[in-house]
Amino acid sequence: MKALKPWFACCLSMLMLFFTVIPLASAAQDNQKVITVGLSADFPPYEFHKKIDGTDQIVGSDVEIAKRIAADMGATLQIQDIPFDSLLPALNSGRIDMIISGMTPTEERRQNVDFSESYYISRQVIMTRVEDKDKYTSVDSLQGASIGVQKGSIQEDIAKDIKDAKLTSVDRIADIVLSLESGRVDAAVMEGPVAEGQVANHDDLAITSATIPDSDTEMAIAVKKGNAELLGHINGTLAKLKQGDQVKKFVQDATALNSGEQQKSNNIFTIFWDYRQYYMKGIQYTLLLSAAGVLFGFLIGLVVSLFRLSNVGILRWIAVTYTEILRGTPMLVQLLIIHYGIAQTFHIEFSVLESGIITLSINSSAYLAEIFRAGIQGVDRGQMEAARSLGMSHGMTMRSIIIPQAVKSVLPAIGNEFVVIIKESSIVSFIGVADLMFQAQAVRSITYSALNPLLIAAAIYFIMTFVLSKLLGMLERRWSVSDKR
Amino acid sequence: MINVKGLKKSFGKNEVLTGIDVEIAQGEVVVVIGPSGSGKSTFLRCLNLLEQPTAGEIYFEDELITQRKYDIDNARKKMGMVFQHFNLFPHKTILQNLTLAPIKVKKTNPAEAEKIAMELLHTVGLEDKRDTYPNQLSGGQKQRIAIARALAMQPHVMLFDEPTSALDPEMVGEVLEVMQKLAHEGMTMVIVTHEMGFAREVGDRIIFMDGGQIVEQGPPEQVFGAPTHPRTQDFLSKVL
Numbered sequence: 001m002k003a004l005k006p007w008f009a010c011c012l013s014m015l016m017l018f019f020t021v022i023p024l025a026s027a028a029q030d031n032q033k034v035i036t037v038g039l040s041a042d043f044p045p046y047e048f049h050k051k052i053d054g055t056d057q058i059v060g061s062d063v064e065i066a067k068r069i070a071a072d073m074g075a076t077l078q079i080q081d082i083p084f085d086s087l088l089p090a091l092n093s094g095r096i097d098m099i100i101s102g103m104t105p106t107e108e109r110r111q112n113v114d115f116s117e118s119y120y121i122s123r124q125v126i127m128t129r130v131e132d133k134d135k136y137t138s139v140d141s142l143q144g145a146s147i148g149v150q151k152g153s154i155q156e157d158i159a160k161d162i163k164d165a166k167l168t169s170v171d172r173i174a175d176i177v178l179s180l181e182s183g184r185v186d187a188a189v190m191e192g193p194v195a196e197g198q199v200a201n202h203d204d205l206a207i208t209s210a211t212i213p214d215s216d217t218e219m220a221i222a223v224k225k226g227n228a229e230l231l232g233h234i235n236g237t238l239a240k241l242k243q244g245d246q247v248k249k250f251v252q253d254a255t256a257l258n259s260g261e262q263q264k265s266n267n268i269f270t271i272f273w274d275y276r277q278y279y280m281k282g283i284q285y286t287l288l289l290s291a292a293g294v295l296f297g298f299l300i301g302l303v304v305s306l307f308r309l310s311n312v313g314i315l316r317w318i319a320v321t322y323t324e325i326l327r328g329t330p331m332l333v334q335l336l337i338i339h340y341g342i343a344q345t346f347h348i349e350f351s352v353l354e355s356g357i358i359t360l361s362i363n364s365s366a367y368l369a370e371i372f373r374a375g376i377q378g379v380d381r382g383q384m385e386a387a388r389s390l391g392m393s394h395g396m397t398m399r400s401i402i403i404p405q406a407v408k409s410v411l412p413a414i415g416n417e418f419v420v421i422i423k424e425s426s427i428v429s430f431i432g433v434a435d436l437m438f439q440a441q442a443v444r445s446i447t448y449s450a451l452n453p454l455l456i457a458a459a460i461y462f463i464m465t466f467v468l469s470k471l472l473g474m475l476e477r478r479w480s481v482s483d484k485r
Numbered sequence: 486m487i488n489v490k491g492l493k494k495s496f497g498k499n500e501v502l503t504g505i506d507v508e509i510a511q512g513e514v515v516v517v518i519g520p521s522g523s524g525k526s527t528f529l530r531c532l533n534l535l536e537q538p539t540a541g542e543i544y545f546e547d548e549l550i551t552q553r554k555y556d557i558d559n560a561r562k563k564m565g566m567v568f569q570h571f572n573l574f575p576h577k578t579i580l581q582n583l584t585l586a587p588i589k590v591k592k593t594n595p596a597e598a599e600k601i602a603m604e605l606l607h608t609v610g611l612e613d614k615r616d617t618y619p620n621q622l623s624g625g626q627k628q629r630i631a632i633a634r635a636l637a638m639q640p641h642v643m644l645f646d647e648p649t650s651a652l653d654p655e656m657v658g659e660v661l662e663v664m665q666k667l668a669h670e671g672m673t674m675v676i677v678t679h680e681m682g683f684a685r686e687v688g689d690r691i692i693f694m695d696g697g698q699i700v701e702q703g704p705p706e707q708v709f710g711a712p713t714h715p716r717t718q719d720f721l722s723k724v725l
Contacts, residue, residue: 385535386572386631390586390638391562400585404576 033075037066038096040084042173042445044197045254046102046219049081049442056278056442059257061250062100065119065221069098069237080352081442082432083171085152088112089336091224093343098230099222102191104154114225116234118218120247124158126208127195128187129180133206136187139213148176148185154217155189172441173198178450180205193251197258201448268452275443275453279460282439286464289353289428289435290421293360294368297421298414300361301368306398308373319369326366332427335359339431356428356435363424364417371413375406408479415472419465426461436460486511486642486673487532492541494527501527503697505541509642514674516688516705518681520720524697525677529646532675533557533564546641562590565635569647571627573619579606579630580615583637591638598637605633609663625656629663636667643667645676681724685709693717 039047039062047060058079070077082090087099091113102122105115128136136142144164149156151169159167168185170176177198179185189212190198199205221238223230241247272279307319326334339355342348350358379402387397407414429438440457444450487509494502501524509515517525530536532543534550534557543551550560574582583602587593593601606612609629619627628648635643645664649657661683668674668687678684684691684705691708693701693716701714709725712718 380570380572382568382570382572383574386566386568386574387586388558389533389535389561389564389566389644390635391558391590392586393558396589400589401574408576 033073034078035070035073035075035098036078036080036096038080038082038087038090038099039063039066039101040087041079041081042441043084043102043191043194044258044445045193045251046191047100048258049446050257051275051446054277059254061120061247061254062102064250064254065238065241065247066098066100068241069221069234072237072240073233080432083430084150085171086336086340086430088222089340089344091222093340093349094224094347095340095343095349097223097227098234102219103222104217105220105222106154106157109222112225113222114227114231115220115222116231117238118220119238119241120219120251121216122219123192124155124189124212124215124217125192125195126187126210126212127180127190127198127205128208129183130204130206132186133208136208136210138210141210142187145186146184148179148188149190150176155191158212158215159189172444174441174444174448174450177202177205177448181450193255197255198448266447266449266452268455271443271447271449271452272456275439275446278439278443279436279456281434282436282457283460283464285353285433285435285438286422286425289356289360289425289433290418292357293364293421293425294414294418296357296361297364297368297417300365302372302403304365304369305372305376308369309376323366323369326363327370331359331363331424332430334363335427335431352428352431352433355431356425356433359428360421360425364421367417368414371410371417372406375410375413376402378409379405411479412472412476415468415475419468419472422465422468423461486513486546487675488544489532490542490544492528492531492543493539494524494531494536495539501697502531502538505697505699507692507699507702509673509675512671512673514668514672514676514687514689515692516684516690517675517677517692517694518679518684518720519694519700523694525694526646528694529644529675529677532644533561533566535566558590562638563641565638565640565643567628567631567635567643567645567648569650571619571624571631571651573627573631573634575619578616578618579611579622582619582630583634586634587637601639602633602637605636608636608666609633610659623656624652625659628652628656628660632660632663632667642673642675645674645678647677647679649678649680679724681709681721693720695720 041047041049041058043060045060046062047058049056050059058081063079066077066079080090080096084101087101087103088109090096091099103109105118126136126142136145139162142162142165146166146168147159147162148168148170149159150173151171156167156169159165168179170179173194176188176190180188181204195207199207221234223234304319304322307315310316335355338359339350339352342350383401383405384397387401425435426437429435429441432438436457440453443453447453489505489507492502492505493500505528517528519525527536531538538551541551542549545560545564548560549555550557574585577585580599580602583605584595584598587598587601588595603612603615606615609632611626611629614622614626619630622630648664649660652660657680661680664676665687688705690702691705692699693708695716701708701712701717708717709721712721
């Protein structure tokens with residue numbers, strides 16, 4: 001086994017490089033006090049993406065509040081855009097300091113986090129297709145209807161109380177709009193100002209006259225349980241804001257800002273052209289993630305496959321367990337465990353990009369390990385015998401003779417894995433990595449166009465994978481030519 | 486040089502070698518013949534421990550190589566082996582095939598290793614192939630390269646495991662010629678082969694194996710001319 005050591009050293013140093021280089025980028029502003037706010041930026045007018053002076057910014061009334069809190073504390077504000085139902089885990093794992101995302105302090109949430117005084121009261125409305133506007137004039141008329149709500153939201157709780165209602169819970173407001181427009185749901189329970197923003201941009205949608213009893217909901221800021229110091233600062237700022245009725249003004253300003261953003265045309269080409277920078281940035285992240293995932297997956301997978309083929313029982317057992325667990329669990333689950341679970345349990349905080357790369361790397365390493373194993377076993381036994389008969393050690397033979405041939409024979413399969421990873425990397429948008437899927441979601445919430453930004457993303461994914469497959473095919477043919485006599 | 490005592494080898498329940506005692510002297514050319522399945526290849530592969538013997542002792546240059554802690558790589562440096570299917574390294578050039586082990590194992594400096602390699606390529610008549618890859622060679626050329634590759638380690642003994650069995654008939658001659666040259670230069674050789682004419686001509690001693698045992702051995706003229714054992718007579722009557 002001693003001959004394997006240089007390999008270990010090599011892989012270890014690669015891994016260490018990986019863990020040291022990447023955080024450098026994010027650790028630069030440690031000496032200044034930073035306060036990190038988590039929000040789900042698809043909720044105009046409270047929080048949403050907007051292109052201002054050509055750059056994408058997260059704006060809204062909640063953002064204004066966050067700015068005031070940070071200013072009062074003398075801290076720099078950092079905003080993280082996280083899907084709504086991932087906000088609480090993000091807070092509890094310490095990735096964000098507070099949530100300002102139109103969140104209502106329900107009993108259930110109070111058990112997990114502490115809330116500030118409420119800063120705004122919103123009312124809930126029912127949104128439907130225009131032609132159904134007069135069909136649903138009261139909550140009772142919604143009996144038996146299918147209703148779209150945002151997953152983990154207060155609206156979901158409200159809708160649950162409607163008799164016989166069939167709930168469809170989705171991640172994004174844009175998905176609710178799409179569900180309404182495509183007839184998958186009949187109505188949606190939504191925050192008043194949020195619904196107004198949607199109706200203003202979708203001619204086929206309307207707000208009904210129905211009022212939902214006892215549905216006025218408070219909004220408050222969540223902090224980690226027991227963080228009384230921060231809560232004190234927050235309540236202090238909120239008290240000041242309340243005096244001048246500032247919050248209401250923030251909401252009005254944000255509504256105006258939002259409606260000023262009328263998309264000229266929802267033509268798919270216009271959207272692509274107007275938001276090409278979003279997509280370009282997304283492509284960069286997607287390619288970076290995929291390339292890093294395959295590279296590290298390659299190295300880890302090679303080590304795992306050597307473990308798998310080793311004579312040492314415990315190493316074989318480790319390798320089998322590793323590959324079976326990683327191949328037998330969904331990548332999304334792995335991603336959330338690595339991003340939130342590890343931070344909470346071991347207090348190791350990976351940035352979203354690191355978590356994304358780690359997940360993609362270990363996940364693809366499990367598949368690549370099996371590919372390598374087949375490749376190594378596929379090398380003619382005579383190669384090992386010939387090298388050993390020349391006095392070369394087992395490790396030396398593996399390195400100079402077996403692995404180079406195995407790698408060459410599995411290169412097409414590795415290329416395939418790269419193609420697969422490009423597509424599967426889209427799940428990292430769940431934790432907020434600004435990849436192609438994430439950007440598509442941002443464009444959806446900016447443009448109020450629910451479908452076209454996704455079609456653009458689909459086209460880009462397709463072009464990337466198609467071109468890559470063709471390139472790999474060409475490479476493969478060239479290699480196989482040199483193998484022939 | 487090689488001393489084998491009570492060598493036994495089983496694969497599972499199948500006993501392939503049932504007890505072999507033989508001594509091979511410096512400079513001797515020993516040719517092992519016998520019907521297929523007689524254990525002659527297994528015997529040869531036991532000599533450099535490509536097969537781990539089930540029982541028995543093997544001494545190489547007075548060292549017991551079958552003892553537990555013995556570093557077999559040490560002995561293999563001095564025992565060249567040529568295989569039926571050549572087993573050249575397909576991802577390396579011919580020159581690299583010859584220089585890889587000397588550089589990696591013997592730590593010969595690359596220039597020196599290349600010099601030795603080129604001399605050997607000259608000996609086997611394939612200098613012009615130095616930068617080509619094995620797949621571009623004919624079977625006979627591959628086997629000549631394989632012999633040169635083993636010789637590049639400057640071994641004290643060469644083991645040949647049916648070196649011509651995988652070759653087209655018209656290519657057998659060129660390989661035997663190289664082996665003959667080697668024998669004349671005084672190399673100690675153990676050859677498993679079906680080429681009876683070659684065995685008779687080049688061998689100092691012929692070993693006839695059957696059923697995992699040495700049935701008869703002696704100088705070629707004795708074994709081929711006047712075999713004493715009925716199984717030897719039977720075998721030779723079929724192949725000659």
